Amino acid sequence: MSQHRQANRRTLIKAGVASAALGLLGAPAIVRAQAGPKIRIGYWPIAAGLPFYSAIELGYFKEAGLDVEPLKFAGAQQVMEAVLSGRADGTANGTGSANIAIGEIAAPGTFKIFCSNPSNVKNVLDEVIVPVASPAKVMADLKGKRVASGPGIQNVTLAKTVLERGGATGATVVELPIGQHVAALAAGQIDAAYTLEPTGTIGRMNGTTRVLEPGVIARYVLGDPMAPWFGGSASLASAFIQKNPDVAKKFIAAYGKGVNYVRTKPVEARQYMKGYTAIEGPLTSEVPLAAYTMYNEFTPADVAHFQKFFDLFSEKGIFTKRLMVDSMLYKG
Numbered sequence: 001m002s003q004h005r006q007a008n009r010r011t012l013i014k015a016g017v018a019s020a021a022l023g024l025l026g027a028p029a030i031v032r033a034q035a036g037p038k039i040r041i042g043y044w045p046i047a048a049g050l051p052f053y054s055a056i057e058l059g060y061f062k063e064a065g066l067d068v069e070p071l072k073f074a075g076a077q078q079v080m081e082a083v084l085s086g087r088a089d090g091t092a093n094g095t096g097s098a099n100i101a102i103g104e105i106a107a108p109g110t111f112k113i114f115c116s117n118p119s120n121v122k123n124v125l126d127e128v129i130v131p132v133a134s135p136a137k138v139m140a141d142l143k144g145k146r147v148a149s150g151p152g153i154q155n156v157t158l159a160k161t162v163l164e165r166g167g168a169t170g171a172t173v174v175e176l177p178i179g180q181h182v183a184a185l186a187a188g189q190i191d192a193a194y195t196l197e198p199t200g201t202i203g204r205m206n207g208t209t210r211v212l213e214p215g216v217i218a219r220y221v222l223g224d225p226m227a228p229w230f231g232g233s234a235s236l237a238s239a240f241i242q243k244n245p246d247v248a249k250k251f252i253a254a255y256g257k258g259v260n261y262v263r264t265k266p267v268e269a270r271q272y273m274k275g276y277t278a279i280e281g282p283l284t285s286e287v288p289l290a291a292y293t294m295y296n297e298f299t300p301a302d303v304a305h306f307q308k309f310f311d312l313f314s315e316k317g318i319f320t321k322r323l324m325v326d327s328m329l330y331k332g
Helices: 003-026 029-033 047-057 076-084 097-106 153-165 178-186 199-205 216-220 238-243 245-264 266-273 300-315
Strands: 038-043 067-072 090-096 111-119 126-131 146-149 172-175 192-196 209-214 229-237
Touching: 038 047, 038 076, 047 067, 047 090, 047 229, 047 245, 047 266, 076 090, 076 097, 076 229, 090 097, 090 111, 097 111, 097 153, 097 229, 097 300, 111 238, 111 245, 111 300, 126 178, 126 199, 126 216, 146 153, 146 178, 153 172, 153 192, 153 216, 153 300, 178 192, 178 199, 178 209, 192 199, 199 209, 209 216, 216 229, 229 238, 229 245, 229 300, 238 245, 245 266
Parallel strands: 038 067, 038 090, 146 172, 146 192
Antiparallel strands: 090 229, 111 229, 126 192, 126 209
């Protein structure tokens, strides 16, 4: 190749590189920023994940230049295991906090909780329901009865504790997918169920079940019906935060916008349950909404209630050691 042709070729290459660089610089900021890592967030399809669903649908993550992939799982334990195995980078609200804690004990330093969804007798998530014609009036009336709970160690442990402390001695706890609780009660296969919303609302709306008592974890585990039960949490893997600190901050900020949207516009937010959960139609406007606490909103009293919840699992031998909530909270 002649020197003249080589010079021309070098000039063209330089021009091409310069053009590409100018094109990138001239592109919208959102395009440039989306060169970052894909953020895979596991979720359990329940109403508590509403801030996450809203942030996706309203474009909050995209506005921040983030590439977020929602990963749907059948249960909270599967979400936790996905993070533990590296198949997911975090969890959305609604993922059982005790499930996350079990993963943290198995691999210390894996999870950082940045948002939790507390519930109680006012912000109802947990409840015990019975057939609409059941003679049961109080928890103790379930003595010796067959009581369903959702699958997984958090649900079963809590169901047994609520029944025990509510005076329902001799009750048998049966694991059953939450979506089957209403049908099983209607068919007479079980006498009651420790369940999570929207199950109670579904049963009420179709006339087959009624709520025996709402907010049972706050009352029987935390000792105060109005105490916040931090039963579900959103988290990011510590490894992801350490590798992508700026991206993690942007993700949590965008997620926080989703939380604020649900807080300030709950009626409008409800529509975003569709497609992510089985909640749709008239049920959408009836299902109770969870409350939310971001990592920088926790008070000492909140942490104490959260710790009391975790300590139950230590007392029952589910946790192999006492896990301190404060060590798991994202610090910003």
